[in-house]
Amino acid sequence: MHDKIYPVSDDWAKSAQIDEPTYRAMYQRSVEDPDGFWAEQAKRIDWITPFTKVKNTSFAPDNVSIKWFEDGALNVSANCVDRHLAKRAEQVAILWEGDNPTESRSITYRELSEQVNVFANVLKEMGAKKGDRITIYMPMIPETAFAMLACTRIGAVHSVVFGGFSPDSLAGRIEDCGSKLVITADEGLRAGKKIPLKANVDAALAKLGGDVKTLVVQRTFADIPMQNGRDVFYNDLAKTVSQHCEPEAMNAEDPLFILYTSGSTGKPKGVLHTTGGYLVYASLTHSKVFDYRDGDIYWCTADVGWVTGHSYIVYGPLSNGATTLMFEGVPSYPTNSRFWEVIDKHKVNIFYTAPTAIRALMQAGDEPVKKTSRASLRLLGSVGEPINPEAWEWYHRVVGDDRCPIVDTWWQTETGGILITPLPGAIAQKPGSATLPFFGVQPAIVDGEGKVLEGVAEGNLIITDSWPGQMRTVYGDHDRFVQTYFSTYKNAYFTGDGCRRDADGYYWITGRVDDVLNVSGHRMGTAEVESALVAHEHVSEAAVVGYPHDIKGQGIYAYVTLMAAVEPTDALRKELVAWVRMEIGPIASPDLIQFAPGLPKTRSGKIMRRILRKIAEGEFGNLGDTSTLADPAVVDDLVANRQNKR
Ligand code: 6R9
Numbered sequence: 001m002h003d004k005i006y007p008v009s010d011d012w013a014k015s016a017q018i019d020e021p022t023y024r025a026m027y028q029r030s031v032e033d034p035d036g037f038w039a040e041q042a043k044r045i046d047w048i049t050p051f052t053k054v055k056n057t058s059f060a061p062d063n064v065s066i067k068w069f070e071d072g073a074l075n076v077s078a079n080c081v082d083r084h085l086a087k088r089a090e091q092v093a094i095l096w097e098g099d100n101p102t103e104s105r106s107i108t109y110r111e112l113s114e115q116v117n118v119f120a121n122v123l124k125e126m127g128a129k130k131g132d133r134i135t136i137y138m139p140m141i142p143e144t145a146f147a148m149l150a151c152t153r154i155g156a157v158h159s160v161v162f163g164g165f166s167p168d169s170l171a172g173r174i175e176d177c178g179s180k181l182v183i184t185a186d187e188g189l190r191a192g193k194k195i196p197l198k199a200n201v202d203a204a205l206a207k208l209g210g211d212v213k214t215l216v217v218q219r220t221f222a223d224i225p226m227q228n229g230r231d232v233f234y235n236d237l238a239k240t241v242s243q244h245c246e247p248e249a250m251n252a253e254d255p256l257f258i259l260y261t262s263g264s265t266g267k268p269k270g271v272l273h274t275t276g277g278y279l280v281y282a283s284l285t286h287s288k289v290f291d292y293r294d295g296d297i298y299w300c301t302a303d304v305g306w307v308t309g310h311s312y313i314v315y316g317p318l319s320n321g322a323t324t325l326m327f328e329g330v331p332s333y334p335t336n337s338r339f340w341e342v343i344d345k346h347k348v349n350i351f352y353t354a355p356t357a358i359r360a361l362m363q364a365g366d367e368p369v370k371k372t373s374r375a376s377l378r379l380l381g382s383v384g385e386p387i388n389p390e391a392w393e394w395y396h397r398v399v400g401d402d403r404c405p406i407v408d409t410w411w412q413t414e415t416g417g418i419l420i421t422p423l424p425g426a427i428a429q430k431p432g433s434a435t436l437p438f439f440g441v442q443p444a445i446v447d448g449e450g451k452v453l454e455g456v457a458e459g460n461l462i463i464t465d466s467w468p469g470q471m472r473t474v475y476g477d478h479d480r481f482v483q484t485y486f487s488t489y490k491n492a493y494f495t496g497d498g499c500r501r502d503a504d505g506y507y508w509i510t511g512r513v514d515d516v517l518n519v520s521g522h523r524m525g526t527a528e529v530e531s532a533l534v535a536h537e538h539v540s541e542a543a544v545v546g547y548p549h550d551i552k553g554q555g556i557y558a559y560v561t562l563m564a565a566v567e568p569t570d571a572l573r574k575e576l577v578a579w580v581r582m583e584i585g586p587i588a589s590p591d592l593i594q595f596a597p598g599l600p601k602t603r604s605g606k607i608m609r610r611i612l613r614k615i616a617e618g619e620f621g622n623l624g625d626t627s628t629l630a631d632p633a634v635v636d637d638l639v640a641n642r643q644n645k646r
Helices: 010-015 022-033 034-045 075-080 083-087 109-125 142-154 169-176 198-210 235-239 275-289 305-319 340-346 355-363 387-397 478-486 526-534 572-584 610-617 633-640
Strands: 055-060 063-068 090-098 104-108 133-135 157-160 181-185 188-189 193-195 213-217 231-233 257-260 271-273 295-301 323-327 349-354 379-382 407-408 443-446 456-465 493-501 507-512 515-518 521-524 540-551 555-561 592-595
Touching: 010 193, 022 188, 022 478, 034 055, 034 275, 055 610, 063 090, 063 257, 063 478, 075 083, 075 109, 075 142, 075 275, 075 305, 075 323, 083 109, 083 257, 090 109, 090 142, 104 109, 109 142, 109 235, 109 340, 133 169, 133 198, 142 157, 142 257, 142 305, 169 572, 181 198, 188 349, 193 340, 193 443, 198 633, 213 235, 231 235, 257 275, 257 305, 257 526, 271 275, 275 305, 295 305, 295 340, 305 323, 340 349, 349 526, 355 555, 379 387, 443 493, 456 507, 478 493, 507 515, 515 526, 515 540, 521 526, 526 555, 526 572, 540 610, 555 572, 572 592, 610 633
Parallel strands: 090 323, 133 157, 133 181, 157 257, 181 213, 213 231, 295 323, 295 349, 349 379, 379 407, 555 592
Antiparallel strands: 055 063, 090 104, 188 193, 257 271, 443 456, 456 493, 493 507, 515 521, 540 555
């Protein structure tokens, strides 16, 4: 491990909202008196009906129940929009940078309010009402944020599906939550290429049948087929509805959104977040972790299809009256200077991105960075996967000119907001460590038996008490929620991550300990990729593991056993990669496919992934005990035919 320490500068300690003594005192209070602490913090949100109860949570295996502010009522869009109008109606709320560098838009809070009110009335016109689930399958355009906020205004529960997912993946997510309305766009635009979003929705709905309607926002104004009675152009309806929509009073524990995420088994889970606790937590973390100050231009490069986009492009920043930059494009288009040029163009102060992007840009060398100024930057952030110290140092030195602290923020779709992170004016940073817990967060490290380890330790990361942003259930499957997160260790939330704690009490996340891959910061269950592969007519069996990849963090390595008499050719390999892209989406494309006449199995038929991982990693000398295999000879074939890393 890297032991270099980057102390907090005097300047930062003095100017930031929270310095070290304040962090220590607030943290102490937050865990000793959660009711008092969170009652105070919840004042940052406007409540329609004030709450009288704060925390009511249990992690007991026979009674997992999580409620925060349970008798309070509020509306999320009123908090993200209406309440800012008195003071900052003309301030930019959403600064949009198009895929094409000549395109951008500024949406003030006044305009945001107009757009969200109209969008909410359009949803009502489409028949949507409180409690309904609405699927959003959109590109990165301001209308996506309008749509999300419009859902919250009328009390509908949105389920945003990443625009890179296939029709099949989309169909599964529409069906699982029973949405009757899909909001989409004609096409998306990324790196100059068009993404056929509406056509994908058509294909998804063809699989489902039934009575799902679509609302189509026009991004490219492509000539797309519209089905009479089912598909409606947003612009056509927007002209006809009233300009005002009263925000619905929602109970703090009413569902706010569902977001599907991969687990180690089965199909993706619908992670359910509720209204009050989520908003308090997203808002507080955005303000303190990024030390957001009035007038700052803040940019999170995530896609709103992921939780980072929900909490730190939309809900956190807008609840704080911030200016949030939304980027439609990719870091390498038109050139590898794009991120840095956008920072200069919009005078970005706070920049939050993923290690995979940092590593890819680092490979392009310093020159594309150095030819830009980046003088506006004050703070850098990282999220999505462990950041290797080399990439951290480069980010700090080259991008941040040794001037900007880095907040390495560890969290998950399930946690709603950041749980472990340095606060930039309070905590000295160590490259590669997410450092210390945020207020109210009580991490612990356990061994395989569930024994809590003290002091310097390495094991699995659990959280021993609830925080307001925590997911409440798996949509429609509370048993799966309990099983997945609360059955491995008693009375604790199991994160699925491995972790080390050093002598300073700093946490170092070491990566997933389950069958979840993290490819370019995207979560992917090995089981999902396997089931896509075996759905191909020539595939008899498949096993998927991760292997270290220089840019993506982890690459996808697939072992495939073909049906008898099928030739293992390079053409078939390409076909299988294309097949998985089509079944799930491009993010799930296998990097390497090895045709294997047999997979290493125990006598009871279990695939020994440990061995497959080692072979994929190229660690042949260290395969461990293979004597329990039904046919140890398959291992020799696997080793002899291992595919080379790219
Ligand atoms: C926010 C988000 C969650 C998984 C998580 C962990 C990994 C995220 C990290 C990190 C090390 C960080 N992860 N941030 N690992 N350091 N700063 O990414 O949510 O898509 O649900 O992924 O990502 O393994 O368990 P999600």
